[in-house]
Amino acid sequence: MEPLNLTEARVLGTLMEKARTVPDTYPLSLNALVAGCNQRSSRDPVTNLSESEVQEALDGLKRRSLAFTARGSRVDRWEHNFQRAMVVPEQSAVLLGLLMLRGPQTPGELRIHSERWYKFADISSVEAFLDEMQSRTEEKGGPLVVQLPRAPGAREARWAHLLCGPVDVSNQADAPAAATVSSGGLAARVAALEAEVALLRAAVADIAGQLGLSLPGQTETNDRA
Template structure:
């Protein structure tokens, strides 16, 4: 099915390599804006980096170039003219037809695979700061309930795996998800330092408690005519 410039059609559009290339461009636009748009070599390094990627890939220039050639006519990627070296930027949000927050979630799911709403909130910190987990869940639910006239669902909530409390979400840009291949989350840190699994749940709870305490302190300081801690 052909991709329009207004909305992504039914899933099963992108290959795993195309999703990695698109997700990398989306990430670098937000995390290294001074180096963006990316050259082919920078994009290759981003696709193959050993942190914040699931699964890890060992792509070559030809594979990345082929993916770009596929993504450009779909309106998802643009080649930027100027200078001796061609550079590339994504156009995902407009091409897919989703708000900024939804595009951020899709990009992260393309790069790191299925994640819980708590993991997504923490891992998107450098991309976009969601107010809370409920906000993340709200945008995920919108993506899951996307009507057929706009192309249908773009994410799916996976069944809960044994030993876990939270369900994970996966994108559908590469077609239906094989849940048997999506391993359970673990309460650990990855080599890149990202927090996963039940640790995320505990952190989210602590964040909520700290936020509530901060509000209480600010209210008490206001009532007493004092400056909140950390302010002159």
């Protein structure tokens, strides 16, 4: 498959996340998808993508059969087709989605961050799926992840996805180790609430636009204009 660019990876990862964490508002409108891509929680790096950049990324994903528009809606709504296109199980898709959204992580971090996506039994089960994706044969498309050299002072090696092409592991060896999440439960809940609020705001804006209504605050802005 043609490697993804960074924007396509962020858009695809966001679709995969929202399909699992907020199914009631999925598939996503362009407006909601932009909000999801640019949210400040659960993202590394934080981005400020425009609608045109996200739309261009969606067109690229659609060309690769990784995303498509849902039927029966007055507004285009997008959903991913990652597992069918890449022929990977649910657990592998979850790990790849998290790596696309948060960057390189250790198996322990991946297990913590995946709680709202999929509950892995233990760290060894995460490592097993990572090992399987790293040893994927060329007949199946080749490896999907790579284990990075352990950073100085780090207890665990981090893993990175290969959906955007090969990773320069020599540079990664000198990168600082990702912070250990000691209060993962609270941080995950706060991040989830922030993400859901952003999506709900985008969904309300979509509905208001279809009905020709103004949201609170918009009337004052229009009056000043």
